């Protein structure tokens with residue numbers, strides 16, 4: 352008490368106790384509620400994982416059916432939200448639009464703020480799980496001048512995401528199971544990652560008892576940055592630039608190591624993983640599979656693999672324990688699926704949504720105090736005010 356320890360970036364500061372996600376950065380272990388990420392990515396679907404993260408147990412079929420039915424029932428977005436969407440220029444980044452629309456939902460559904468009963472909390476949760484994929488698809492369709500879509504009650508959660516994103520006017524949308532499986536897996540791998548930047552933001556915003564939707568909107572904003580979720584877009588842009596530049600990976604390796612050059616190898620390094628990122632391992636294999644299944648040959652995948660091999664053998668990267676992270680290969684899969692690059696971080700947000708919700712719910716249920724770090728003041732000491740003519 353009374354002693355303040357300064358820890359910029361909270362590298363060694365625990366902000367809460369949590370029973371949601373276990374992460375061992377040295378051993379490369381990631382588990383949601385005790386279940387390994389490898390097993391969940393292989394055997395579960397995204398909605399099951401969302402239920403697991405939020406409520407703590409894998410759902411029975413009956414629980415899952417009810418959860419899905421409640422989500423579908425709440426998936427209609429107030430038509431006036433379209434007016435807000437319309438006011439954005441087409442050039443707006445979809446993450447900014449998504450954050451704004453998510454925040455705006457609070458105005459349309461004010462009961463989601465006052466969540467003092469479990470029932471009110473549940474309603475807010477299924478409401479956002481229902482509406483979020485609609486908003487995700489709208490941010491993309493707006494940018495591409497396509498009419499806005501709604502989901503289809505007969506489809507699964509992930510199937511609906513794809514349909515709402517890709518359905519063309521005046522034509523049937525035919526589901527491609529390869530895309531559904533690939534997206535399911537990617538969303539599961541992104542679903543939670545304990546107290547990362549955006550999740551901590553959601554928890555700290557929510558700790559003031561601001562509503563769920565605005566807490567999520569602040570998380571979306573935090574995720575947007577290139578050091579966090581925005582890295583998936585930055586990776587693809589970097590790989591494209593290397594390709595345009597004749598595929599000279601060595602040049603970019605040298606830039607990344609040059610302390611006078613702000614360039615970093617995007618998709619490399621992690622605050623917690625110091626051996627390997629288990630998500631990146633799964634995604635690397637999935638990238639090969641998905642591109643193979645879709646019959647796509649992407650030279651960018653070869654550049655990525657080459658870059659990874661060089662980095663893993665390079666002393667600079669070895670010394671600093673820098674390995675490919677979740678964002679290194681995910682963009683290659685998104686691209687193969689036909690998802691535009693500026694939507695990559697939005698897809699990350701869609702995956703992270705259940706994690707943010709679970710962490711927000713845990714924070715509220717544990718009645719955590721308002722988040723309020725201290726500081727060490729290093730500014731001027733007491734000064735006498737100077738009138739403007741004397742400055």
Ligand code: CMC
Nearest residue numbers: 577578579580582607615616617618619620621622671676
């Ligand atoms: N390229 C080149 N050097 C790097 C990189 C990189 N990608 N990442 C870290 N370093 C160096 C850094 O310059 C520092 O070197 P030195 O000790 O000589 O000063 C050392 O490694 C430690 O880095 P740090 O920035 O102190 O580490 P951090 O834990 O604060 O940052 C990070 C972690 C993920 C922000 C960082 O590794 C990075 O900027 N990576 C690139 C962006 C990226 O891929 N982000 C996605 C992260 S995973 C998914 C997510 O969180 O959303």
